[in-house]
Amino acid sequence: xxxxxxxxxxxxxxxxxxxxxxxxxxxxxxxxxxxxxxxxxxxxxxxxxxxxxxxxxxxxxxxxxxxxxxxxxxxxxxxxxxxxxxxxxxxxxxxxxxxxxxxxxxxxxxxxxxxxxxxxxxxxxxxxxxxxxxxxxxxxxxxxxxxxxxxxxxxxxxxxxxxxxxxxxxxxxxxxxxxxxxxxxxxxxxxxxxxxxxxxxxxxxxxxxxxxxxxxxxxxxxxxxxxxxxxxxxxxxxxxxxxxxxxxxxxxxxxxxxxxxxxxxxxxxxxxxxxxxxxxxxxxxxxxxxxxxxxxxxxxxxxxxxxxxxxxxxxxxxxxxxxxxxxxxxxxxxxxxxxxxxxxxxx
Amino acid sequence: xxxxxxxxxxxxxxxxxxxxxxxxxxxxxxxxxxxxxxxxxxxxxxxxxxxxxxxxxxxxxxxxxxxxxxxxxxxxxxxxxxxxxxxxxxxxxxxxxxxxxxxxxxxxxxxxxxxxxxxxxxxxxxxxxxxxxxxxxxxxxxxxxxxxxxxxxxxxxxxxxxxxxxxxxxxxxxxxxxxxxxxxxxxxxxxxxxxxxxxxxxxxxxxxxxxxxxxxxxxxxxxxxxxxxxxxxxxxxxxxxxxxxxxxxxxxxx
Numbered sequence: 061x062x063x064x065x066x067x068x069x070x071x072x073x074x075x076x077x078x079x080x081x082x083x084x085x086x087x088x089x090x091x092x093x094x095x096x097x098x099x100x101x102x103x104x105x106x107x108x109x110x111x112x113x114x115x116x117x118x119x120x121x122x123x124x125x126x127x128x129x130x131x132x133x134x135x136x137x138x139x140x141x142x143x144x145x146x147x148x149x150x151x152x153x154x155x156x157x158x159x160x161x162x163x164x165x166x167x168x169x170x171x172x173x174x175x176x177x178x179x180x181x182x183x184x185x186x187x188x189x190x191x192x193x194x195x196x197x198x199x200x201x202x203x204x205x206x207x208x209x210x211x212x213x214x215x216x217x218x219x220x221x222x223x224x225x226x227x228x229x230x231x232x233x234x235x236x237x238x239x240x241x242x243x244x245x246x247x248x249x250x251x252x253x254x255x256x257x258x259x260x261x262x263x264x265x266x267x268x269x270x271x272x273x274x275x276x277x278x279x280x281x282x283x284x285x286x287x288x289x290x291x292x293x294x295x296x297x298x299x300x301x302x303x304x305x306x307x308x309x310x311x312x313x314x315x316x317x318x319x320x321x322x323x324x325x326x327x328x329x330x331x332x333x334x335x336x337x338x339x340x341x342x343x344x345x346x347x348x349x350x351x352x353x354x355x356x357x358x359x360x361x362x363x364x365x366x367x368x369x370x371x372x373x374x375x376x377x378x379x380x381x382x383x384x385x386x387x388x389x390x391x392x393x394x395x396x397x398x399x400x401x402x403x404x405x406x407x
Numbered sequence: 408x409x410x411x412x413x414x415x416x417x418x419x420x421x422x423x424x425x426x427x428x429x430x431x432x433x434x435x436x437x438x439x440x441x442x443x444x445x446x447x448x449x450x451x452x453x454x455x456x457x458x459x460x461x462x463x464x465x466x467x468x469x470x471x472x473x474x475x476x477x478x479x480x481x482x483x484x485x486x487x488x489x490x491x492x493x494x495x496x497x498x499x500x501x502x503x504x505x506x507x508x509x510x511x512x513x514x515x516x517x518x519x520x521x522x523x524x525x526x527x528x529x530x531x532x533x534x535x536x537x538x539x540x541x542x543x544x545x546x547x548x549x550x551x552x553x554x555x556x557x558x559x560x561x562x563x564x565x566x567x568x569x570x571x572x573x574x575x576x577x578x579x580x581x582x583x584x585x586x587x588x589x590x591x592x593x594x595x596x597x598x599x600x601x602x603x604x605x606x607x608x609x610x611x612x613x614x615x616x617x618x619x620x621x622x623x624x625x626x627x628x629x630x631x632x633x634x635x636x637x638x639x640x641x642x643x644x645x646x647x648x649x650x651x652x653x654x655x656x657x658x659x660x661x
Contacts, residue, residue, distance in 0.1 A: 290514060323463075
């Protein structure tokens with residue numbers, strides 16, 4: 061008899077876990093809260109992925125295709141786990157969707173509920189939603205995905221654009237002390253795209269540290285050396301409106317020790333990642349631990365980052381912390397392997 | 408009586424009436440000694456105006472200008488780690504000479520700030536330690552040459568007034584270059600000692616020891632054998648003409 065495994069979340073991690081389990085002959089139930097699968101990359105229409113600028117569709121589209129054609133995967137759209145109980149070493153879960161409720165016994169569970177983009181409106185100093193020309197990286201990504209790459213206020217191409225890093229990250233004021241890991245790289249990637257799209261548009265990045273870790277550094281060097289993107293050290297304390305329909309960034313140039321108030325046509329906020337509302341929800345429902353940052357807590361951060369504190373429940377992707385898509389896909393595979401082993405052992 | 412008092416009043420210094428005057432740079436104060444607007448006399452303190460100290464613009468045209476020069480072509484690479492300043496041989500002597508900061512000011516087109524360093528911006532001795540250490544191969548040593556070009560172009564008056572060429576030193580250099588085609592460090596050293604009135608020290612123990620040491624290990628003789636650069640006669644003529652032209656140009660500008 062084939063194993064039954066429940067995967068919660070249809071983003072890169074969940075989809076990869078589901079397809080790998082399906083290939084092993086496991087019956088997978090994939091619970092997805094949205095009416096589509098593909099997670100945040102699909103939801104916000106990511107266009108090109110760092111570090112090699114390949115179309116997001118190559119990755120996400122491929123995963124979706126595999127999931128939908130995999131014979132052993134049952135996808136529950138617009139659904140949630142409404143009831144969850146341990147049953148010996150197995151789990152009884154009720155999946156509630158538009159078509160009704162269904163209770164099943166699963167051998168193991170993979171939680172891949174992902175992250176949510178930080179909402180910059182929560183931090184009033186950035187005047188997000190107050191000015192049309194203040195957008196964040198997910199908005200810009202969507203604009204690029206829709207080939208609608210202009211100033212939101214007047215539809216004109218921008219002449220100078222500022223990126224502001226660490227929005228909603230590394231800031232006690234908003235309650236997030238951690239680094240969101242990918243926003244630096246996404247920002248330099250978008251800066252390059254902007255410079256390629258509008259060669260006359262000057263692009264500045266306001267930073268405290270630029271954390272394009274590992275080989276993502278190549279992209280950062282490329283942005284400076286091939287595309288003349290200028291980095292300016294200092295975080296922005298205030299965004300106000302300026303003359304000629306501009307937005308003014310007020311900050312300190314910490315290298316020259318001088319205050320500045322520079323008008324820009326467009327400001328892009330590199331908003332970070334958060335555990336969102338789904339993390340505490342699933343933590344409560346499944347009885348797994350939540351960490352102090354609002355993400356799910358792995359059993360051992362180094363030895364078993366893909367295991368929850370409860371045997372038989374595994375974690376994958378950005379639900380355990382900010383992560384790049386490639387890392388989420390890796391973790392999906394790791395969690396799949398572990399969930400399968402657990403299921404076979406307790407057959 | 409009151410009139411007499413006014414007559415005795417000394418001529419006001421620029422911005423004299425600003426209470427925290429010491430906090431404000433001279434250049435930031437705008438004040439006309441004599442100014443009449445619409446028939447109203449607003450001379451002196453009445454028209455005092457303090458310019459904002461907030462930078463309100465990044466001037467990228469300046470960055471492009473530097474980038475288009477041969478020596479400044481790598482300005483876009485600099486990420487301000489400070490390795491150049493850390494390795495600099497001049498900075499320990501003149502703290503205001505900071506290659507990292509100069510490069511940053513050029514990147515952002517901050518001429519206002521650059522102007523403050525006209526007197527020290529030329530202090531690079533060309534040891535190229537910074538260029539060797541630079542992790543991004545910006546070549547800061549040559550960037551300092553770009554800086555010189557920029558300063559000369561944008562602040563010709565300040566350069567004239569703040570940097571006086573020492574004619575004696577200039578003559579020593581010209582003679583050395585045109586006479587031998589090389590810098591002669593020994594001659595430069597003796598000239599410098601003579602110029603600063605330390606002729607006695609030239610025969611002191613330290614100098615004698617150095618000469619003996621150099622004679623012993625052969626360096627003194629290898630210097631003598633160096634000779635003149637290849638094809639020196641034609642090069643000498645070209646250089647002589649160049650210097651002559653340069654002099655005429657500079658003289659006509661003045």
